[in-house]
Amino acid sequence: MKTKIDSMERSRLEGWFIASGLRTDRVVRPTPPEHQPFFSAVWPMSENYYSPIRATSLLQHVAFKSLDESPLWLIRDGLVPLLWFFRAFPTPRRIKTRLLVHADFAWAVPAAWRDRAGTYEIVSLPTSTLERQRNKRFILAGPFAEAVCSIKSLEASLSKLRAAVGAATLRKAELAAFLPARVASFHTDASEAYHARCLKTILDAFGTSDNVRFIDWNHLRWMDDLSGEFVEFNDRLLWADNFLVHHALSTGGRFAGAPERRLSRSSGRIFELSPYHGFLVNFELERKHFVRPPYEAKRTALTGAANRSFPWHAWMSGVSSRG
Amino acid sequence: MRLSGLPAVVVASKPSNWTSNRLISPNLQAAYRKLWGDDYRVYKLTPNADVFETRRVARLIASRRHDRLIFVDHLPHPGKLLEAVAQKGRALPILDFHLYGDFTLHLRNWRALEPLLRKTPVRWICASERQAALVKRLISGAARSVAVCPFPVDASQFSFDPQLRERARARLGLARDERALLYTGRFSLQKNSVRLLREAARFIATSPSPTRLLLAGSFDDLGAPFFGVRQLPGYYFQLWNRMLKSLPARVSRRIHYFGRLDSAQLRELYHAADCYFSLSLHHDEDFGMAPAEALSCGGAAVLTDWGGYTSFVKASSVCRLIPVTRGRAALEFSSNAVQEALRAACAEETRPEERLARASRFLSRFSVDAASEILRTIHRAAPPRFVSFDGLMSRLCAGKQGPLYFPGGPGKNTLYPRLYGAYYSPRMRPSEVLS
Numbered sequence: 001m002k003t004k005i006d007s008m009e010r011s012r013l014e015g016w017f018i019a020s021g022l023r024t025d026r027v028v029r030p031t032p033p034e035h036q037p038f039f040s041a042v043w044p045m046s047e048n049y050y051s052p053i054r055a056t057s058l059l060q061h062v063a064f065k066s067l068d069e070s071p072l073w074l075i076r077d078g079l080v081p082l083l084w085f086f087r088a089f090p091t092p093r094r095i096k097t098r099l100l101v102h103a104d105f106a107w108a109v110p111a112a113w114r115d116r117a118g119t120y121e122i123v124s125l126p127t128s129t130l131e132r133q134r135n136k137r138f139i140l141a142g143p144f145a146e147a148v149c150s151i152k153s154l155e156a157s158l159s160k161l162r163a164a165v166g167a168a169t170l171r172k173a174e175l176a177a178f179l180p181a182r183v184a185s186f187h188t189d190a191s192e193a194y195h196a197r198c199l200k201t202i203l204d205a206f207g208t209s210d211n212v213r214f215i216d217w218n219h220l221r222w223m224d225d226l227s228g229e230f231v232e233f234n235d236r237l238l239w240a241d242n243f244l245v246h247h248a249l250s251t252g253g254r255f256a257g258a259p260e261r262r263l264s265r266s267s268g269r270i271f272e273l274s275p276y277h278g279f280l281v282n283f284e285l286e287r288k289h290f291v292r293p294p295y296e297a298k299r300t301a302l303t304g305a306a307n308r309s310f311p312w313h314a315w316m317s318g319v320s321s322r323g
Numbered sequence: 324m325r326l327s328g329l330p331a332v333v334v335a336s337k338p339s340n341w342t343s344n345r346l347i348s349p350n351l352q353a354a355y356r357k358l359w360g361d362d363y364r365v366y367k368l369t370p371n372a373d374v375f376e377t378r379r380v381a382r383l384i385a386s387r388r389h390d391r392l393i394f395v396d397h398l399p400h401p402g403k404l405l406e407a408v409a410q411k412g413r414a415l416p417i418l419d420f421h422l423y424g425d426f427t428l429h430l431r432n433w434r435a436l437e438p439l440l441r442k443t444p445v446r447w448i449c450a451s452e453r454q455a456a457l458v459k460r461l462i463s464g465a466a467r468s469v470a471v472c473p474f475p476v477d478a479s480q481f482s483f484d485p486q487l488r489e490r491a492r493a494r495l496g497l498a499r500d501e502r503a504l505l506y507t508g509r510f511s512l513q514k515n516s517v518r519l520l521r522e523a524a525r526f527i528a529t530s531p532s533p534t535r536l537l538l539a540g541s542f543d544d545l546g547a548p549f550f551g552v553r554q555l556p557g558y559y560f561q562l563w564n565r566m567l568k569s570l571p572a573r574v575s576r577r578i579h580y581f582g583r584l585d586s587a588q589l590r591e592l593y594h595a596a597d598c599y600f601s602l603s604l605h606h607d608e609d610f611g612m613a614p615a616e617a618l619s620c621g622g623a624a625v626l627t628d629w630g631g632y633t634s635f636v637k638a639s640s641v642c643r644l645i646p647v648t649r650g651r652a653a654l655e656f657s658s659n660a661v662q663e664a665l666r667a668a669c670a671e672e673t674r675p676e677e678r679l680a681r682a683s684r685f686l687s688r689f690s691v692d693a694a695s696e697i698l699r700t701i702h703r704a705a706p707p708r709f710v711s712f713d714g715l716m717s718r719l720c721a722g723k724q725g726p727l728y729f730p731g732g733p734g735k736n737t738l739y740p741r742l743y744g745a746y747y748s749p750r751m752r753p754s755e756v757l758s
Binding site: 047048049050051052222223227243246247250251252272273274275276 | 340541542544554555556557558560561564580582583
């Protein structure tokens with residue numbers, strides 16, 4: 001066996017431990033301290049990950065001009081910050097960047113931004129050969145707060161799941177629930193009973209506590225097999241690009257109850273994030289997105305806990321006048 | 324020979340987060356069951372046991388006057404439990420520690436135990452000769468206190484079945500003259516997976532016989548904390564994917580990724596494949612469960628001559644090692660050596676009787692039965708009393724808290740070769756490679 005390495009081969013040698021130049025600080029912007037309560041509330045949905053498209057939160061661009069640092073941004077925020085941001089900045093002014101917003105909220109992009117906006121969605125890839133635990137194991141995860149997921153929203157998603165999977169199947173399934181509790185920052189009669197009512201709704205759907213396990217972050221983070229059905233405890237009003245979804249899907253999980261989706265060239269461009277999932281990106285907004293804002297969606301966003309829990313007006317109005 | 328008192332085994336009450344340990348621990352426990360039948364006690368402790376649980380188990384252990392205490396799992400670290408047992412006023416019995424790859428990660432915890440261990444008979448049971456060599460560098464007068472017992476393979480799951488090989492190859496559509504390389508395990512910087520992909524691609528492109536690369540496992544981004552390399556989740560997949568996409572289509576279509584598989588599916592892949600291939604240079608590679616399982620199924624293997632991988636050569640004539648050396652900035656090995664080893668491995672005889680003979684020979688050293696016999700020999704004699712850790716231990720543990728840290732890589736730190744010099748090829752000096 002040869003032990004000498006010729007000069008040509010030397011150049012091919014890869015130092016085992018030397019990762020290439022892509023480091024955390026190049027892809028993730030620091031969090032401004034005044035917005036820390038928001039990022040704490042949405043953690044760990046807001047955990048950083050490596051994205052081929054530079055991902056950010058609009059709260060990290062209160063100076064607005066910083067958006068010009070990248071020609072393309074994937075906006076991780078949910079509907080409420082989006083609405084406030086576009087209220088503060090109804091036009092792109094002179095910046096040259098393009099913003100990708102979650103496809104569910106494309107309607108929130110104002111007319112002046114339309115040629116500088118696109119959409120993204122998190123999708124499972126059809127290439128997966130993994131034999132998954134279909135309808136046998138469910139993972140429900142998200143910060144346990146009314147601002148993140150209202151009872152109405154939880155009931156709606158569980159009822160949709162029941163319709164897709166069958167109530168009996170659901171009650172027999174195993175559920176791992178990661179629900180780190182958050183204290184409500186504003187107080188109503190409803191918020192006092194929120195956690196108890198949510199747990200009742202979950203246990204009603206999944207059966208008794210025998211098949212429901214409550215797990216912690218450490219457990220979830222190091223679970224290397226999440227090949228079950230993932231239920232996102234998040235109505236995406238605060239945060240849309242959820243790290244918990246990436247984590248579950250990257251280890252073989254799928255969105256619970258979602259039908260297999262055929263992805264074609266016309267669906268958009270796929271950016272793979274793992275062998276099993278990726279972003280489906282459309283760099284342009286489509287005509288179907290140019291609709292009047294759905295009244296009910298906007299009302300829910302602006303009257304609910306997501307809007308009332310944080311001083312959006314102060315955060316964004318101040319920015320507007322500075323901008 | 325029976326021991327004078329009742330031995331006790333301490334195990335974790337919950338399976339480890341680390342996949343290999345979820346296999347190793349039950350197999351080691353099976354080896355002890357085979358050795359002692361019901362004549363020993365098992366104590367369970369949760370990996371993050373609180374002081375009350377630790378004291379409860381310590382009270383039970385102290386009340387039963389065991390003649391020896393064997394720690395089978397890597398977590399929880401035995402420190403707290405031993406302190407609690409010692410507080411009961413009893414002298415500690417003989418202590419046997421099965422050591423894992425994370426031993427060096429927990430050096431500070433071990434060092435903190437030094438006063439308690441002093442004058443107690445202690446044995447350090449390593450999974451491989453290279454790990455034993457590493458541990459000996461850290462313990463004074465370690466010649467008799469360090470033993471080797473390989474982590475056992477469950478032969479009821481991993482042994483050669485000629486029919487299964489036929490079925491598995493048919494299912495994968497592998498032609499008779501086609502060769503299959505296989506990697507199973509984590510896809511990670513720690514496992515050198517991108518380099519593996521590149522070497523396999525080079526081999527597929529140049530090999531005279533058609534070859535495929537089969538891959539199973541999940542990606543991680545643990546980085547290389549020893550060298551201060553940290554990664555964001557999803558980063559390593561991007562590196563991998565970029566490499567995969569850069570390959571010509573005639574090569575990339577011969578690469579198949581199956582994701583994370585259960586042990587029955589892995590068994591099928593081990594049977595279908597001709598050669599297990601791993602280029603890991605990970606510091607926790609004290610053994611190598613995946614190559615051990617593959618070799619138990621009669622296949623060949625091409626592995627880096629690093630850590631525990633080296634021990635497989637003793638029981639397999641078809642396990643080839645790639646010499647590893649410490650370069651100026653990194654651990655290195657020759658691409659030509661990899662190609663040459665793959666060529667030789669793929670030229671090996673694939674007749675069922677040959678594979679059966681190889682599998683049997685390998686399992687004669689690495690099965691649960693074999694481990695049970697090795698443990699019988701080990702436990703026949705009492706270990707010497709522990710004196711102290713070596714000065715190298717103090718130097719490694721000096722300075723900042725947390726795990727060991729070699730900023731700048733292996734070439735720039737003099738303590739690195741003093742510790743991990745035991746893990747790479749002794750026959751190859753850096754000057755031979757860098758000239």
